[in-house]
Amino acid sequence: MTIRSITSRDNPQYKELRRLADNAQARRKAGQSLLDGVHLCDTWLRQTGMPLLCVVGESALANPEVSGIVQRCEQGDARVVALPDALFHPLSQVEHGVDLLFVVETPVPAAPSALTQSSVLLDRVQDPGNLGSILRSAAAAGVKQVFCSAGTVQAWSPRVLRAGMGAHFVLEIFENAELAPLVASAAIPVIATSSHTEQSLYQLDLSAPVAWLFGHEGQGVDEALLAAATHRVAIPHLGEVESLNVAASAAVCFFEQVRQTLAR
Known part of the structure; x- marks a missing residue:
């Protein structure tokens, strides 16, 4: 799957990403969460599967760990979008982090009827x-x-x-x-x-x-x-x-x- 570039703050998908990044109520309503950084994204891929969306800053594509994760997403047919660094940074709460985000569906497990395990x-x-x-x-x-x-x-x-x-x-x-x-x-x-x-x-x-x-x-x-x-x-x-x-x-x-x- 080809990486799609978003270059405008007025892009509807970028606006939705800003809402998810800035607003807990928006995340709850959408049933989605944001995973920020290489460790969380890599762990999600290994333990859970493909994200709904992989978002990467253009400069971060030169990072071997990031490019490897992006490649795995492409191979798994997950959507990937690249943003100029100036557009990516408002989405992240990590200072001096690696510009990689996953949008994932927030797990909602079935509640047990009683406590039976630790x-x-x-x-x-x-x-x-x-x-x-x-x-x-x-x-x-x-x-x-x-x-x-x-x-x-x-x-x-x-x-x-x-x-x-x-x-x-x-x-x-x-x-x-x-x-x-x-x-x-x-x-x-x-x-x-x-x-x-x-x-x-x-x-x-x-x-x-x-x-x-x-x-x-x-x-x-x-x-x-x-x-x-x-x-x-x-x-x-x-x-x-x-x-x-x-x-x-x-x-x-x-x-x-x-x-x-x-x-x-």
Whole structure:
């Protein structure tokens, strides 16, 4: 398939790309996401398949990694458009990045009726870096499902995607999930982190699947959800700090579960 060039800001396809880049509501309405940079685009090709559209800056075509990805897209009959660098840069939030974008269909997996496998429930986690880090740690720990409540930052936003480093592509991510029914009907223990409990994370048997419940950066887990959880645990620490960052807490929990699983 031949690379098509777009040279005008008034081109309808370019205007649509600007809307997708600038507006989360436009991405939700279109059911599409933008993958920015070589790593995300290459990972998508390897793990998922062809994008809806490959967008490349003209200067980036001289980059061997970029040209290789573009060639794979052409061979897979994906549409490819090239933009002058001045038109490409408003589409990207990465400073000094490589000018390559994929437009992909945002995955919408079928929601399970109950929690039966190791999963993560996120209650109003608002920082994109935190959410992306949690997704990355969850994927590395073998977690498969992540449920994000209303009020949680959009999981497929460009900033979360960059922080996730491709974790999105191996997870089932459910947005605007109702967490209370999931907790109530869970077929596995639900473990919530809290700084106001004496039970230590390290006292629990984590060798079987569990659902982890993490909350808002400042307010923690909603009180009703916290009360409904099977266990409420704290992560012991020695330093003079009140609590850990939610992404750090999640990583500690996930890999304590990995440690116990491998020990058995």
